[in-house]
Amino acid sequence: MSLVFPFSAIVGQDEMKRALLLCAVDPRIGGVLVLGDRGTGKSTAVRALAALLPPMNAVVGCPYGCDPKSSNPCEQCRSRRTAGNTLPKSAKIPVPVVDLPLGATEDRVVGSLDLERALTKGEKAFEPGLLGRANRGFLYIDEVNLLEDHLVDVLLDVAASGENVVEREGISVRHPARFVLIGSGNPEEGELRPQLLDRFGLSVEVRTPTELKSRVDVVRRRDAFERDPAGFVEQWRKTDAKVRRQIDAGRNQLESVQVSDSALEQGARLCIALGTDGLRGELTLLRTARALAAFEGASQVEDSHLQRIAVSALRHRLRRNPLDESGSDIRVERAMSEVFA
Amino acid sequence: MIDPRWQQALGAAALFAVDPSGLGGVVVRAAPGPVRDAWLEALTELLEPGTPIRRIPPQVPDSRLLGGLDLTATLHAGRPVAERGLLAEADGGLVLVPMAERMGTGTAGRLAAVLDAGEVRVEREGIASCWPARIAVIALDEGLETEDRPPIVLMDRLALWIDLEGISPRHLDPGPWDASVVAQARAAQATFETQVSDGDTSDAIEALCRVAEAIGVDSPRPVIAALRAARAAAALEGRSELAEDDVALAARLILGPRATRIPPSAESPESSELSEPPESSEPTESLASAESSGDASPPPPWDPGQPDSSEAKRSDPDPGDPDPGDPDQAPDSIDDGKPLAEVVLEAVRSALPPGLLAQATDSRQTRSRASAQQRSGRVGAVRTDPRRGRPDGTVRGDPRRGPRLDLVATLRAAVPWQRLRRREGSSMLVEVRTNDFRVVRRVQRATTTTIFVVDASGSSALNRLAEAKGAVELLLAECYVRRDRVALVAFHGQNAELVLPPTRSLVRARRSLAGLPGGGGTPLASGLDVGGAVADTVRRQGDSPLLVVLTDGRANIGRDRQPGRPRAEADALLAAQHWRAEGYAALLVDTSPRSHPAAQALALAMGARFLPLPYADSSVLSGAVKATVSGTLGAERPRHAHAQVRV
Numbered sequence: 009m010s011l012v013f014p015f016s017a018i019v020g021q022d023e024m025k026r027a028l029l030l031c032a033v034d035p036r037i038g039g040v041l042v043l044g045d046r047g048t049g050k051s052t053a054v055r056a057l058a059a060l061l062p063p064m065n066a067v068v069g070c071p072y073g074c075d076p077k078s079s080n081p082c083e084q085c086r087s088r089r090t091a092g093n094t095l096p097k098s099a100k101i102p103v104p105v106v107d108l109p110l111g112a113t114e115d116r117v118v119g120s121l122d123l124e125r126a127l128t129k130g131e132k133a134f135e136p137g138l139l140g141r142a143n144r145g146f147l148y149i150d151e152v153n154l155l156e157d158h159l160v161d162v163l164l165d166v167a168a169s170g171e172n173v174v175e176r177e178g179i180s181v182r183h184p185a186r187f188v189l190i191g192s193g194n195p196e197e198g199e200l201r202p203q204l205l206d207r208f209g210l211s212v213e214v215r216t217p218t219e220l221k222s223r224v225d226v227v228r229r230r231d232a233f234e235r236d237p238a239g240f241v242e243q244w245r246k247t248d249a250k251v252r253r254q255i256d257a258g259r260n261q262l263e264s265v266q267v268s269d270s271a272l273e274q275g276a277r278l279c280i281a282l283g284t285d286g287l288r289g290e291l292t293l294l295r296t297a298r299a300l301a302a303f304e305g306a307s308q309v310e311d312s313h314l315q316r317i318a319v320s321a322l323r324h325r326l327r328r329n330p331l332d333e334s335g336s337d338i339r340v341e342r343a344m345s346e347v348f349a
Numbered sequence: 350m351i352d353p354r355w356q357q358a359l360g361a362a363a364l365f366a367v368d369p370s371g372l373g374g375v376v377v378r379a380a381p382g383p384v385r386d387a388w389l390e391a392l393t394e395l396l397e398p399g400t401p402i403r404r405i406p407p408q409v410p411d412s413r414l415l416g417g418l419d420l421t422a423t424l425h426a427g428r429p430v431a432e433r434g435l436l437a438e439a440d441g442g443l444v445l446v447p448m449a450e451r452m453g454t455g456t457a458g459r460l461a462a463v464l465d466a467g468e469v470r471v472e473r474e475g476i477a478s479c480w481p482a483r484i485a486v487i488a489l490d491e492g493l494e495t496e497d498r499p500p501i502v503l504m505d506r507l508a509l510w511i512d513l514e515g516i517s518p519r520h521l522d523p524g525p526w527d528a529s530v531v532a533q534a535r536a537a538q539a540t541f542e543t544q545v546s547d548g549d550t551s552d553a554i555e556a557l558c559r560v561a562e563a564i565g566v567d568s569p570r571p572v573i574a575a576l577r578a579a580r581a582a583a584a585l586e587g588r589s590e591l592a593e594d595d596v597a598l599a600a601r602l603i604l605g606p607r608a609t610r611i612p613p614s615a616e617s618p619e620s621s622e623l624s625e626p627p628e629s630s631e632p633t634e635s636l637a638s639a640e641s642s643g644d645a646s647p648p649p650p651w652d653p654g655q656p657d658s659s660e661a662k663r664s665d666p667d668p669g670d671p672d673p674g675d676p677d678q679a680p681d682s683i684d685d686g687k688p689l690a691e692v693v694l695e696a697v698r699s700a701l702p703p704g705l706l707a708q709a710t711d712s713r714q715t716r717s718r719a720s721a722q723q724r725s726g727r728v729g730a731v732r733t734d735p736r737r738g739r740p741d742g743t744v745r746g747d748p749r750r751g752p753r754l755d756l757v758a759t760l761r762a763a764v765p766w767q768r769l770r771r772r773e774g775s776s777m778l779v780e781v782r783t784n785d786f787r788v789v790r791r792v793q794r795a796t797t798t799t800i801f802v803v804d805a806s807g808s809s810a811l812n813r814l815a816e817a818k819g820a821v822e823l824l825l826a827e828c829y830v831r832r833d834r835v836a837l838v839a840f841h842g843q844n845a846e847l848v849l850p851p852t853r854s855l856v857r858a859r860r861s862l863a864g865l866p867g868g869g870g871t872p873l874a875s876g877l878d879v880g881g882a883v884a885d886t887v888r889r890q891g892d893s894p895l896l897v898v899l900t901d902g903r904a905n906i907g908r909d910r911q912p913g914r915p916r917a918e919a920d921a922l923l924a925a926q927h928w929r930a931e932g933y934a935a936l937l938v939d940t941s942p943r944s945h946p947a948a949q950a951l952a953l954a955m956g957a958r959f960l961p962l963p964y965a966d967s968s969v970l971s972g973a974v975k976a977t978v979s980g981t982l983g984a985e986r987p988r989h990a991h992a993q994v995r996v
Contacts, residue, residue: 046570111455111473132769216567228554
């Protein structure tokens with residue numbers, strides 16, 4: 009695999025970086041939708057995140073990379089567990105970050121007949137697709153707004169249920185497919201279906217940096233990377249490692265972070281003030297705030313945590329008024345200033 | 350006589366040939382013809398011999414573009430055989446896209462992904478593969494209208510944008526660069542990357558960023574590309590250090606055509622106010638007028654102080670003996686003492702795209718750069734969705750229900766199962782079952798494009814421009830729900846202009862509307878004329894136009910741009926009658942405080958529904974639009990004019 013641009017070397021775009029890191033700390037946040045201008049490092053950040061994540065424990069030989077301690081493993085691991093009464097061997101593997109290329113066909117996304125075995129041996133065997141490969145990891149769709157509708161439907165369905173069900177002529181397979189969905193796109197290159205928006209836990213908007221210094225830094229670092237990738241990556245290795253340790257620490261601490269009643273109440277008040285539909289907004293808000301607290305080593309969720317992630321967690325959940333799209337940040341800010349006054 | 354624009358195009362070809370994959374590609378705007386052929390030929394000669402070149406049609410299917418299962422070979426071999434697509438075949442070479450302005454955003458997105466990654470990732474038809482594809486794209490842009498451009502997702506990644514329109518095919522002299530010079534530069538470029546000093550690069554980067562900021566180029570990609578181009582330029586000159594000229598040339602070729610606003614004048618670089626600088630606007634204006642009148646002779650974008658042909662010949666192209674190219678001793682030492690950014694900015698000024706003046710003047714009102722970029726149709730226009738029943742991929746389905754069977758895809762789907770089925774007792778060579786059927790999915794959109802013609806004149810602004818804007822916003826919401834496209838024409842002062850070409854992006858429409866300046870006279874006739882022209886274009890694209898006019902009907906500037914109420918009103922009536930003759934569906938919203946007979950007469954003349962604003966609250970307005978759509982278009986189209994039909 010060729011070297012990727014280091015995560016820490018990305019200039020600015022703090023909101024996007026934070027959202028990605030928090031999803032790494034707590035995958036239950038439900039993914040990130042990154043929308044914004046061209047050339048703002050959307051894809052770069054996601055690919056960089058892949059290189060940054062701490063490795064995970066997985067059952068050796070499991071196509072879905074099941075966690076040996078998982079309470080809900082794939083059928084294969086389950087049968088091995090019940091039959092063999094010893095836990096299968098496990099090893100550290102890198103967290104999968106699977107790219108869904110444009111032009112992928114449905115059979116490769118959900119999984120289908122293993123061609124090689126079907127053709128050469130005449131055997132009926134299931135070959136997991138991208139969804140299976142992405143289990144416990146990240147599924148990244150660049151230009152999510154250009155993806156065919158029928159694929160988007162499949163993705164949303166699986167992302168919501170955490171399970172992929174394939175039923176086709178003699179093949180009947182279900183396997184866990186819990187992944188963090190990351191989509192990126194430029195809304196001006198094709199519209200995003202409204203249903204898609206609030207399926208993502210967080211939504212961040214990226215803008216081209218406006219001040220000259222950041223712009224110069226962007227070009228300078230990119231140029232340095234292109235001229236000497238290995239040297240550049242080495243230069244940032246320590247900073248990246250620090251972030252990796254922080255993610256690890258955040259994950260370990262996540263469960264012990266306290267969410268006080270007052271934080272719950274503040275979250276609820278914020279959602280009521282904004283009139284968001286359903287409870288998803290509140291849940292995401294609290295999960296994200298808790299992930300942020302864990303990431304920063306705090307022992308309980310404070311107002312400041314809520315405040316910093318509220319815009320990302322809520323801006324795409326406001327009552328569907330297409331005209332307020334660009335004003336949604338302001339609406340969230342306004343509601344926050346009232347609630348946290 | 351050597352045409353300077355041709356020289357510039359050849360210069361771009363030479364730069365590109367030095368570092369094709371680094372620069373991503375070239376957008377060549379030209380009608381097919383001898384000039385374009387000559388340019389392509391010149392380019393081919395400069396490339397490394399044996400460079401693969403693949404042509405891809407704009408509506409190429411994924412199986413051919415990206416690759417997939419090779420059906421014949423698979424059947425023959427009895428095991429899955431993957432087939433490389435065009436992009437993988439073009440590895441290390443060029444992909445040529447004719448009619449790039451007709452390319453769908455889907456294809457453009459695939460190309461962009463491959464350009465970024467340098468490889469093709471394929472997850473198709475049981476094949477999961479990754480092939481190297483370090484490609485560069487030559488997008489042949491044959492658009493006639495200024496807003497007919499290749500998808501921006503692709504254009505952003507192609508560094509060089511050249512325009513061959515108006516170059517006479519009679520003077521196509523070969524450029525000063527021959528294949529050996531370029532080959533040497535290419536070799537030098539490779540070592541250059543590691544040798545180039547950081548200080549040098551640092552200055553160049555800062556200069557390029559400053560210029561990009563000054564002319565409103567937001568994406569950092571072109572800046573990075575310009576840096577690479579500057580190195581290529583230096584390598585072409587046989588230097589191993591960046592000179593002022595290299596940076597200026599790169600900026601002019603790469604940043605110049607992307608400009609979305611006019612830079613502040615060099616004399617007052619500190620003034621952040623984008624006041625009208627005569628020094629900067631004049632060259633653009635003259636360039637623009639030269640373009641529009643089809644006169645190809647004057648102001649040469651390839652001009653003073655640039656490494657032109659004579660210099661290229663003069664300088665020693667031996668890469669073994671790098672010129673100690675100190676920026677201060679570079680051939681062009683007139684600008685001694687000026688910061689690099691200013692020198693570069695001046696160079697770029699001469700290459701600003703024609704027509705920018707109008708956009709820039711307009712965008713001065715709103716200081717937001719983002720909206721300035723949106724405003725310029727040339728840069729931001731994106732054609733997203735197919736108009737009519739265009740094939741949109743292949744899905745599993747039943748051909749007996751109507752859709753057309755995709756035979757090849759069906760066979761592809763059936764092939765893996767053959768051995769299994771034979772085992773189950775099939776005796777046929779290839780047995781196809783219902784499960785295998787693949788049908789072509791078509792997307793048919795018969796959309797309405799709502800064209801808002803907004804009176805932004807002084808009288809209107811005084812009265813209720815704000816309310817009119819509010820009304821338009823309500824209608825926009827309506828359009829959004831119906832997936833209509835919208836366009837915005839505004840008139841005030843002396844003339845009318847298309848502020849927003851037809852788009853489906855509500856965000857853009859809102860921004861244009863918010864940034865709409867008010868004041869000046871009421872050139873109603875011009876406004877109606879421009880609106881009519883847009884409606885005509887829309888209709889030719891296969892959409893149904895719907896015109897919504899917001900005005901008080903009190904015209905006072907005629908078609909001749911001269912003030913005078915009677916003349917102006919007569920002109921406006923004529924323009925309105927033209928609409929009626931064309932049969933455009935129209936709605937006129939009277940924005941005057943008290944309903945005025947002028948507006949009513951106008952509505953009558955254009956055959957429009959009439960709606961005085963005082964009564965136009967949200968429900969009435971959207972009701973009126975709906976009624977206008979179904980009432981007027983009902984005869985020509987099925988009732989749901991906007992319905993998306995999936996077959």
